[in-house]
Amino acid sequence: MNDVDIALRALTEDDIFRVIAVRTTDTVSAAIAAQKVKGPAAQTFAELLTGAVLIRETMSPDLRLQVLLQTADKSGRMVADAFPEGQTRGLVMNKSPKGTFSLENGAVMQAMRTLHDGSIHQGTVEVPNQGGVSGALMQYMQQSEQVASVIAVRCIFSGDEVLAAGGYVVQLLPGLEPGPLILMAQRLEDFEDLGSLLGRGSGDPKMLLDEILYGMPFTQVGESPVLYKCQCSELRVTASLATLPRADIEDLMRGGKSLEISCDYCGKDYQVRTETLRGLLAQN
Numbered sequence: 001m002n003d004v005d006i007a008l009r010a011l012t013e014d015d016i017f018r019v020i021a022v023r024t025t026d027t028v029s030a031a032i033a034a035q036k037v038k039g040p041a042a043q044t045f046a047e048l049l050t051g052a053v054l055i056r057e058t059m060s061p062d063l064r065l066q067v068l069l070q071t072a073d074k075s076g077r078m079v080a081d082a083f084p085e086g087q088t089r090g091l092v093m094n095k096s097p098k099g100t101f102s103l104e105n106g107a108v109m110q111a112m113r114t115l116h117d118g119s120i121h122q123g124t125v126e127v128p129n130q131g132g133v134s135g136a137l138m139q140y141m142q143q144s145e146q147v148a149s150v151i152a153v154r155c156i157f158s159g160d161e162v163l164a165a166g167g168y169v170v171q172l173l174p175g176l177e178p179g180p181l182i183l184m185a186q187r188l189e190d191f192e193d194l195g196s197l198l199g200r201g202s203g204d205p206k207m208l209l210d211e212i213l214y215g216m217p218f219t220q221v222g223e224s225p226v227l228y229k230c231q232c233s234e235l236r237v238t239a240s241l242a243t244l245p246r247a248d249i250e251d252l253m254r255g256g257k258s259l260e261i262s263c264d265y266c267g268k269d270y271q272v273r274t275e276t277l278r279g280l281l282a283q284n
């Protein structure tokens with residue numbers, strides 16, 4: 001039983017399906033706590049983070065992937081930021097007065113992933129009505145990556161506490177006709193609800209693989225870590241200040257005190273000393 005966050009990959013022995021199952025319980029708990037998001041918006045955020053991990057694992061495990069979700073009225077935005085080695089963080093900007101985050105009637109999902117040549121592949125899809133985050137992820141994979149996939153992501157709570165989070169992606173091996181995936185999609189629709197499955201095994205992805213591929217011999221071909229980790233550092237904070245116009249830096253120096261900046265993702269506070277700001281001025 002896996003009681004830490006991890007992504008497992010498997011191939012069926014008939015060479016038809018590849019499946020990635022992931023546990024993200026601790027990762028999404030930490031991200032939700034850092035962003036102080038609650039209620040249904042926390043559920044959506046957890047699903048978005050889990051989806052970003054799955055898409056990165058399936059498309060480009062060694063490169064960064066970001067997924068953005070925006071409500072139709074633009075009052076709410078969420079970002080999931082997934083890095084190689086499983087390091088994942090996220091951001092929620094929600095101006096809706098009730099804290100709701102509606103995915104209906106024209107919400108959009110946009111994914112950006114780095115390619116090996118350093119360029120960015122970008123795709124935007126509308127969230128299908130009633131499709132939720134899982135539906136939007138499938139739509140993205142089909143439209144923007146041209147890979148038919150069955151994807152489900154879920155997070156279950158007790159009050160505001162995350163009990164379990166995780167999900168899976170099922171794809172055909174390249175060059176196969178879509179028939180088996182359609183059958184698989186129907187089979188997974190009749191399946192026990194992902195939420196109750198996750199709760200039963202506390203999100204154990206091995207149990208998810210066993211359930212998804214029940215009766216189909218498979219081999220587990222790899223695993224990779226998943227964890228909550230922000231990428232901020234004093235150096236990055238300083239580097240972001242260096243891009244400001246000279247007059248803005250001079251404004252920040254007025255008063256002669258250290259500048260306090262906190263990371264939007266993880267909330268960590270950084271103190272930038274006046275000497276450092278003076279150094280930036282000398283450079284630009």
Ligand SMILES: [Zn+2]
Nearest residue numbers: 230232263266
């Ligand atoms: Zn940070």
